Amino acid sequence: MSDKKIETEEVNKKRLIKPAFVPPVRVPLSKGVIIVDEEHCTCCMHCVHACSLTNEGVCSHELARIQLAESTNYIFENSAKPCLQCVDPQCLRYCPTGAIKVDAATGARIIEEKFCIGCQNCVEKCPYDPPRIRFNKEKKKAIKCDLCGGDPACVKACSHGALAYFTDPNGVQTGYIQPKGSV
Amino acid sequence: MAEQYGYAGKILRVDLTDKIITEIPSADYLPKYVGGRGLAARIYWDEITPKIGALDPENRLIFATGALTATGAAYAAPSVCVAKAPCIYPTSTIYPSIALGRWGYEIKFAGYDAIIVQGKAEKPVYLWIRDGHAEIRDAASLWGKTTSQTRMKLMQMHGKNLQAACIGPAGENLVIQSIIAVDCNTAFAHGGFGAVMGSKNLKAIAIRGTGSIKVANPKRILEVNEHMRKVATILPGETRFVGGKTIVGKHRPPAPFFWQYMWPKGTKMGREQELGLVKMSPSGCPGCNTICKTKVRLADNAVHSGSFECGESLLWAGQEQEYYGGRPAGRVLYEFAILTDDLGIDSSLVSSMAWMGFPVDYGPEAPGGGSIMHLDMLREAHKRGILTEENTGLPWSKYGSQEFLREYTYKIAYREGFGNVIAKGPALSTKYIMEHEEFGPRRREMEYLYQKTYTKAGQFGGMRRHAIVWGKGLGDCAVSPMCTLFALQSIKRGKELEVMNNARADSAWLIKWYGTDKIKDNTYWGEDVAKAVIIHDYYHMEGDCATVCSFNSELTLMRGLALEEELTWGSVHGTPEQWSAVFGEDVTQEDLMKQYERLVNLERAIWIRDGYLEGAVDAFHDVIYQEKSKAGDVLFPREKLDNLLSIYYQLRGWRDGVPSRAKLEELGLKDVADELERMGVNLDLTIGGIGDSIP
CATH class of the missing domain: 1.10.599.10 (Aldehyde Ferredoxin Oxidoreductase Protein, subunit A, domain 3)
Known part of the structure; x- marks a missing residue:
């Protein structure tokens, strides 16, 4: 996973340039995560459509909680990019109102909509590109993968076997991990 | 007003002459004319009169999205481009050209059901549309660039997530076989719409849409998708008869349907090096689980990565085999695909599929829309002594090599020498050859070759097909093996x-x-x-x-x-x-x-x-x-x-x-019947004979 490493380093750099200090928080690990087999992903966007239809009731690329790395096939390295339910979720850490919580059943990091003030801090702080946490411009609320309560629609919609839902009751070491010694 | 489902609700009209951008409500046309080809046909009827020529400023370039596009419905990726097409012979008329990819999605997410472009800009311009705002911008820095360069440049200027439709040098030079390239390596290929866009001095249209389309029953869409996918996918362990051989569905992924056709016999993933590629991987359209494209990257030229459709990847293989011998390695074929895409030429019109075992006089039972194409016809003409190295300036002795390929493609795109003849389009170039003495005494045979080619060329003819066109008419789709004749x-x-x-x-x-x-x-x-x-x-x-x-x-x-x-x-x-x-x-x-x-x-x-x-x-x-x-x-x-x-x-x-008038009125087309009658067309079902209508 060399890609991830690069991503992490870049993110750390970004964070150092813009130090808005919020103490890191420790949250329980997610019990499930959506994993992608990039070799088999054809960028058919079935997952994207399934996500926006299931969760927002509309068809949209912007409002899907699973995104493609690039919008064009011209870029060779392209595949679906789901939320990784990070070990150290930066969205949760930087949310000023505590609207992002850990779901008791799935361990997914979820947004409690009534507390979201639409500041987009979480979108900005997401360590990944494209940000796995999206912003609904109409509702002025952030939206985020909640693993569909343990039965992700995107995984069901994938016909190439590129997406899978991986679960571990003891928690999954996944996504962004705070480097030791940094704050 | 009830909530608008499925459609975006607006149609964008861009007048390049007066630089006026307006919006009209889609409700004028929809849902009566459904969308896509139907919507565009009605706009065509209302706005493009018979006197307007294909390359006149008054011609409209209509990009229309379908009713199901961007609703999450499976397989609804294509979008349509309609205009009076210069490729149709003898009289230009309507031609719906279909392109795949994300172009249609982006139009709808930007808030439009269709885009109508009319007029002619004084100097090269491009159109930048973002979420319901459109503006005409100067394209001096883009003019003359290839389609991939244009796309990259637009991405640099407006962000990487846009979708662009652009023309290459062929479109700028009004080559009849020119395309409008959209998304990545897909295009409105047939009809000659690159030339229409070029005649308007419009280099590109860049769109970014972040909106969404409302649907009535999202859950139901997913159910139907699931069902259709089940029916269309080879399940693990299941045997299927594919292209003459039996294949067994593998555990994962579902066997890609086109794999056998995209690659020379027995090619498997992992043979990239042998093919001179760095890497290839499967690809398709949004909302579709069929892998009809392959993304490739050439070993020596990383810039030229992209995706290729099955047909495109086959086009040059026969010639390559003929010249270099042995099994076609795919090297020339990809260069060819890239070159035609970059220059903006319809690769099916200037290439060949002879290697698939279709001799020039193949029977129309050939599978999959496979057809002999323009180059096969020219090759046959060369064999018959009509076209020679002297009168064409093409290195026919090197037919099948990369040199020939480059020479031939560049000559067409830049209208140099014999390329200028081919750039008139299949029908007019055939006529030109027949009329000029330099092509020798056998040049009259071109008519036979032309008929032979384009009668049976099916979908890939790219011009008015002289085969059975009942109803299906001048339509076109990316691959339609079941055109009526087939x-x-x-x-x-x-x-x-x-x-x-x-x-x-x-x-x-x-x-x-x-x-x-x-x-x-x-x-x-x-x-x-x-x-x-x-x-x-x-x-x-x-x-x-x-x-x-x-x-x-x-x-x-x-x-x-x-x-x-x-x-x-x-x-x-x-x-x-x-x-x-x-x-x-x-x-x-x-x-x-x-x-x-x-x-x-x-x-x-x-x-x-x-x-x-x-x-x-x-x-x-x-x-x-x-x-x-x-x-x-x-x-x-x-x-x-x-x-x-x-x-x-x-x-x-x-x-x-x-x-008949009765039929048209029954279908709610009374105004159409009136106008036809005003022109003197006899709409009576019972009386009158052929030829007593139309002044």
């Missing part, structure tokens, strides 16, 4: 329709589809055959208006029929179910057919207004009547086909190919 042939011969990926598509499913077994009889040319043709008309209209990829809906349909499944839905097709889910109204296949009948009649009226006299659109070349089976029987007896045509007209409610 279908008729298959029915009549009772042979397996070798569509690339279907499950044992023998005639059994055809009979099931048409609901009669008479069509199996080789000598029967009666009413049931005419009915079958009508089914094809609607089928294609459906594909182009809802914009469902006809390849895939075909696939689902055939597989559903072949499996003899008791299907939950009324149609194995999926479209009425998708329709109901998106628009929230219960729609049956019959309801949709009524809509499509309106559009078939409207297009017919357009042809008549544009100067195609009754019956002229349905005429065959003589070559078709000379077609013989192996046993020596005439395949298409002239009198029987003529009789069939009159039965077809009768079923349609037409007289000699002209819709």
Whole structure:
């Protein structure tokens, strides 16, 4: 996973340039995560459509909680990019109102909509590109993968076997991990 | 007002002459004209009069999205480009060109059902549209660039997530075979719309849309998608007959349908180095699980990565094999695909598919829309001594090599020397060769070669097809192996329709589809055959208006029929179910057919207004009547086909190919009937003869 490493380093750099200090928080690990087999992903966007239809009731690329790395096939390295339910979720850490919580059943990091003030801090702080946490411009609320309560629609919609839902009751070491010694 | 489902609600109109950008409500046209090809046909009827030439500023370039595009419905990726097409000979008329990819999605998410471009800019411009805001910008820095360079430059300027439609040097130079490249390596290829865009001094349209499309029943859409996918996918352990060999569905991924066709025999992933590629990986359109494209990256030129469609990747393989010997390695083929895409030329018109085992006089039973193309015709002309190295300046002795490829493609795109002749389009270039003495005494044979090529060229003809065009007309889709002629042939011969990926598509499913077994009889040319043709008309209209990829809906349909499944839905097709889910109204296949009948009649009226006299659109070349089976029987007896045509007209409610007033009024096209009558067209079903209409 060399890609991830690069991503992490870049993110750390970004964070150092813009130090808005919020103490890191420790949250329980997610019990499930959506994993992608990039070799088999054809960028058919079935997952994207399934996500926006299931969760927002509309068809949209912007409002899907699973995104493609690039919008064009011209870029060779392209595949679906789901939320990784990070070990150290930066969205949760930087949310000023505590609207992002850990779901008791799935361990997914979820947004409690009534507390979201639409500041987009979480979108900005997401360590990944494209940000796995999206912003609904109409509702002025952030939206985020909640693993569909343990039965992700995107995984069901994938016909190439590129997406899978991986679960571990003891928690999954996944996504962004705070480097030791940094704050 | 009830909530608008499925459609975006607005149509964007851009006048390049006066630099005026306006919006009109879609409700003027939708849902009566469905969307895609139908919507564009109505705009065409209202705005493009017969006097307007294809390359005139008054010609409209209409990019229309389908009714199901961007609603999450499976297989609804295509979008349509319609204009008066310069590629059609002898008189320019409407031609719907279909492109795949994300272009249609982006238009709808930007808030438009269609974009109409009219007028001509003083100097090169491009159009930048973002979420309902459009502006005309100076394109001096883009003019002269290839399509990939243009796309990259636009991405640098406006962010990487945009979708661009642009023309290459061929479009700028008004080459008739030019394309409008959209998304990545897909294009509005046929019809010559690159030249139309070039004639407007419009280099590119860049769109970014972040909106969404409301649907009535999102859950239902996902259910229908799931069902269609199940029907269209090879399940693990299941055996299927694909392209002449039996393959077993693997555990994962579902066997890519096109894999066998995209690569020389037995090619597997992991043989990239041998092919001179760094890497290849499967790819497809949004909302579609069929892998009809491959992303490749060449070893020595990392910039030129992109995705290629199956047909495109086959185009040059035969020549390569011929020149270099051995198995085609794919090296030339990819360079060719890249070159034509970059320069903006329709690769199918300037290339060849001879290697697939179709000799120049191949029979029309060739599978999958495979057709001999323009270069095959020229090659044959070279063999006959009509075209030589002297009179063309092309290195014919190196035919099949990279040198020849470059020379040939560049000459067309920049209209140099003999390239300038080819750039007139297939029909006019043939005429040019026949009229000029430098091409030797045998140059008259070009007419035969031309007829031979373009009578049977099926979908890839890229111009007015002289084959059976009843209803299906001048349409086009990316791969449509079941253009009416192919279908008729298959029915009549009772042979397996070798569509690339279907499950044992023998005639059994055809009979099931048409609901009669008479069509199996080789000598029967009666009413049931005419009915079958009508089914094809609607089928294609459906594909182009809802914009469902006809390849895939075909696939689902055939597989559903072949499996003899008791299907939950009324149609194995999926479209009425998708329709109901998106628009929230219960729609049956019959309801949709009524809509499509309106559009078939409207297009017919357009042809008549544009100067195609009754019956002229349905005429065959003589070559078709000379077609013989192996046993020596005439395949298409002239009198029987003529009789069939009159039965077809009768079923349609037409007289000699002209819709009657009663029919037009029944379909809500009273204004169309009025205008035709004002022009002097006889719309009476009972009286009058051929030729007494149109001034």
